[in-house]
């Protein structure tokens with residue numbers, strides 16, 4: 001047990017400054033500082049506000065995580081950090097911190113993929129990931145269906161959203177309903193008292209000729225906004241609870257239907273759901289129901305591990321150490337569009353291309 | 362992007378590169394190179410000095426985050442130095458002058474100095490034409506001064522700040538027992554943020 005790698009992970013791809021500590025598949029600490037309140041009045045995450053908040057929160061959050069874990073920095077076997085994908089400027093704060101920390105401590109550095117980390121975090125909850133695992137990742141930044149046979153080296157994209165992320169749709173509809181930001185939790189709450197079948201909102205990309213595993217939430221978003229506006233234009237009261245429930249049902253119906261279909265098609269008997277939207281109670285319930293019916297074992301981490309956090313990065317870093325993956329080099333860069341097929345960024349000889357356009361604004 | 366090692370007496374190794382696009386990648390290898398040149402490991406460092414701007418935010422944060430984290434890992438103090446002060450120090454001028462750096466968006470970060478060690482105005486960000494009166498007749502240094510000769514006709518080198526100058530200035534001040542600013546960024550501008558158009562409130566409670 002104590003032979004398992006002790007890793008500290010840093011996550012700054014969006015608005016949460018997360019620092020986690022794990023030993024192998026055991027969670028020791030999960031410290032998060034969120035700047036969500038600073039973004040609330042803008043109705044979405046403002047990149048420059050997020051970058052500023054990460055800089056201020058980093059050192060205190062590292063301190064807090066180490067204290068919570070009851071370990072000393074010198075005992076660490078490695079430092080892991082989200083290298084991408086995410087907001088370029090925000091990622092860069094975390095990468096700078098992780099590199100300096102690893103360098104100063106003389107520890108190996110592992111730049112890892114944010115999406116692979118969302119999958120790997122479930123090891124902290126339910127033990128080693130089955131291989132292969134099908135993963136449905138849904139949040140404000142991503143909506144993907146991924147198949148992994150080895151989380152440190154093989155993540156294959158099955159499908160993804162072709163427009164908005166699922167979480168974005170929740171935020172947008174919450175804004176139209178004047179429910180505030182972020183939209184996920186508040187829609188979930190209103191939906192519990194509403195009728196999911198009250199209004200028949202469209203299910204995107206579910207036609208016979210549509211891509212089987214891809215998602216689209218833009219059309220649904222527009223349909224719901226139009227429906228609400230029509231009600232208002234007619235001077236009628238908007239049934240907020242029914243709208244929330246019917247909208248939410250349209251989202252989770254498509255997500256779970258496609259995820260279960262992918263499992264069946266690929267002969268995979270495990271489905272993992274991660275990302276902030278995985279905290280949605282209806283998504284969890286419907287996924288459970290449909291997985292049971294299909295003979296699939298469902299794995300969903302507790303909500304705090306589903307949203308962005310440092311423990312998920314540490315979990316993947318620990319797996320990198322355990323499987324002897326090469327460390328990253330000191331010139332590791334933040335890559336805002338790091339492909340999902342690259343679970344980590346090993347050291348390299350060539351100069352890495354910067355892909356983030358607004359990285360140095 | 363500039364790194365220097367100061368041993369308490371003077372700078373013993375340094376490296377400067379002008380590549381505003383790759384701070385994130387270049388900084389740590391440069392630290393490693395400078396330490397290697399001096400034959401030392403980072404553990405030998407007893408304090409960290411970092412430019413706190415004003416300057417482009419992304420590069421500023423790379424420097425500050427690196428310095429902050431070095432301080433945390435090594436348990437050594439981290440000191441801030443105003444980037445304009447570093448340039449003023451390097452300019453080595455005896456009388457009043459101006460330091461102006463490029464703030465982009467047709468603006469400069471600037472401050473007035475009585476001499477190389479004495480700043481007399483707070484760092485500010487302005488359009489060159491708007492401060493013409495305040496800097497009239499004064500020599501000026503920095504890339505911002507060189508960029509706008511109409512406002513700064515007496516502009517000259519140094520163009521960019523060097524870590525060597527920051528380290529020398531900080532060492533001098535610390536030796537005199539002066540307090541240095543906290544290693545927190547001088548942004549001078551509020552974050553750009555688009556407030557989304559809101560729908561009219563007609564939703565029942």
Ligand SMILES: [Zn+2]
Pocket residue numbers: 114118139141275276307308
């Ligand atoms: Zn995420």
